[in-house]
Amino acid sequence: MESSTGAAAGRPAQGRRGAASFRRDPLAYLGAEFDGTRELWRSASGRLCVVGPDAVREVLGNRRGMFVETSDFFHTRAGVFGPRAAQVDIGRGARALMRRRLDAGRAGLPGLVRDRLVPVSRWPDAGNLLVRAHLADVLLRPDAPEPLRRAVDAVVERAVLAGARDRHSTASRLLFRRRVMRVLATEIRARRAARADEPHDLLDVVVSGGGPTAPPGDLAEVYLSFLFATVGSVGFALGWAVHLVGTHPGTEKAEPEWIVREALRLWPVAWLFTRKPSGAHDLAGVAVGPDDDVDVCSYLTHRHPLHWDRPDEFVPGRWAAPPGDPAFIPFGYGPHSCAGATVTMALLEDLVRIITSDFRLSVTAAGSGPHLGPALAPPRFTARLSDRTDSPGGR
Numbered sequence: 266m267e268s269s270t271g272a273a274a275g276r277p278a279q280g281r282r283g284a285a286s287f288r289r290d291p292l293a294y295l296g297a298e299f300d301g302t303r304e305l306w307r308s309a310s311g312r313l314c315v316v317g318p319d320a321v322r323e324v325l326g327n328r329r330g331m332f333v334e335t336s337d338f339f340h341t342r343a344g345v346f347g348p349r350a351a352q353v354d355i356g357r358g359a360r361a362l363m364r365r366r367l368d369a370g371r372a373g374l375p376g377l378v379r380d381r382l383v384p385v386s387r388w389p390d391a392g393n394l395l396v397r398a399h400l401a402d403v404l405l406r407p408d409a410p411e412p413l414r415r416a417v418d419a420v421v422e423r424a425v426l427a428g429a430r431d432r433h434s435t436a437s438r439l440l441f442r443r444r445v446m447r448v449l450a451t452e453i454r455a456r457r458a459a460r461a462d463e464p465h466d467l468l469d470v471v472v473s474g475g476g477p478t479a480p481p482g483d484l485a486e487v488y489l490s491f492l493f494a495t496v497g498s499v500g501f502a503l504g505w506a507v508h509l510v511g512t513h514p515g516t517e518k519a520e521p522e523w524i525v526r527e528a529l530r531l532w533p534v535a536w537l538f539t540r541k542p543s544g545a546h547d548l549a550g551v552a553v554g555p556d557d558d559v560d561v562c563s564y565l566t567h568r569h570p571l572h573w574d575r576p577d578e579f580v581p582g583r584w585a586a587p588p589g590d591p592a593f594i595p596f597g598y599g600p601h602s603c604a605g606a607t608v609t610m611a612l613l614e615d616l617v618r619i620i621t622s623d624f625r626l627s628v629t630a631a632g633s634g635p636h637l638g639p640a641l642a643p644p645r646f647t648a649r650l651s652d653r654t655d656s657p658g659g660r
């Protein structure tokens with residue numbers, strides 16, 4: 266294990282160069298640095314990269330209280346949205362609302378898949394737009410004002426879909442963001458004054474969980490986190506599952522749960538989480554302090570050769586006997602692990618079951634690699650779905 270003093274000493278120039286290359290393509294950068302054995306290391310970018318499951322649990326579990334207590338989800342421009350009780354309330358409320366919607370809408374899923382994906386669909390956008398359609402009433406209740414509805418649709422088009430941000434200049438993104446925040450803040454004030462008895466959509470969940478004094482701008486940011494998690498992350502995870510099954514003939518026969526888990530292992534949509542140490546301490550042999558940026562890289566954890574057999578291959582069958590204490594953190598770990606994990610898995614499994622049971626799937630790849638943004642999105646590809654004529658409804 267490298268000591269932090271030893272690693273940092275004498276290479277400030279490399280650190281600056283490293284930081285620039287890290288920003289350009291962090292996934293390739295960290296992948297090239299990883300030697301396949303380490304728990305963690307101080308990257309030439311200057312950041313600390315954590316990949317071994319023990320160190321991951323130490324950082325994300327934060328049992329010793331040595332890291333600033335928050336998840337990336339509740340990070341706002343002003344710092345951390347809080348207090349913690351409000352975060353927990355909001356997470357629970359969102360999960361309950363989604364579960365109700367998924368239960369009520371389950372029977373309509375096969376029809377939605379048919380409408381949206383048959384015969385040809387272009388991915389990854391097709392996955393995002395399908396999830397948006399299915400969760401439309403969870404994102405915004407049907408009676409939401411038109412300007413708000415337009416603003417949320419525009420956020421999906423301009424910021425959630427893969428590559429959308431790159432199509433706009435920084436200045437245009439800034440102006441757009443200001444406009445969206447204004448519309449959201451106006452609605453948040455109106456809903457606060459109206460005091461709904463029970464939440465009808467995620468914005469209600471955020472407003473009621475945030476309490477009467479939370480700044481509307483902070484609540485708007487938390488609402489946007491939900492928009493990215495649902496339409497963005499769930500849509501991308503579906504895209505990976507479809508892409509992998511479509512490019513690995515025979516795997517469509519595997520259990521949908523195994524397919525989803527294996528897709529999330531190989532291509533974890535939430536591929537990097539960041540934490541700040543709250544004080545100087547020793548992390549698995551490396552000295553860290555409050556100035557350090559600590560990155561947990563689930564992408565490398567999930568491909569760690571000491572913890573996975575054939576780590577770079579798509580093998581859904583490995584989940585027939587899941588590892589007891591896995592190096593598997595697609596939804597994080599510890600107190601801040603994903604509040605939406607169980608509902609997300611249920612929805613993804615339902616969708617994968619419909620796609621692999623009712624249809625023959627073929628995939629033509631158009632892009633070369635993943636699309637790397639705050640989330641790890643699949644490359645562009647085209648999927649063709651045709652009815653199974655041999656055994657309708659069966660696999």
Ligand code: HEM
Nearest residue numbers: 336337338356359494498499502535596597601603604605
């Ligand atoms: C494929 C889809 C999703 C993935 C991969 C994902 C992943 C994650 C990860 C890795 C974290 C922990 C982040 C950290 O520790 O910094 C997290 C937190 C969170 N997620 Fe998700 N998520 C997904 C979908 C959702 C959905 C649909 C919801 C809405 C119900 C949701 C709500 C949350 C919340 C509220 C937190 C913060 C938990 C806390 O700090 O207490 N996520 N998610």
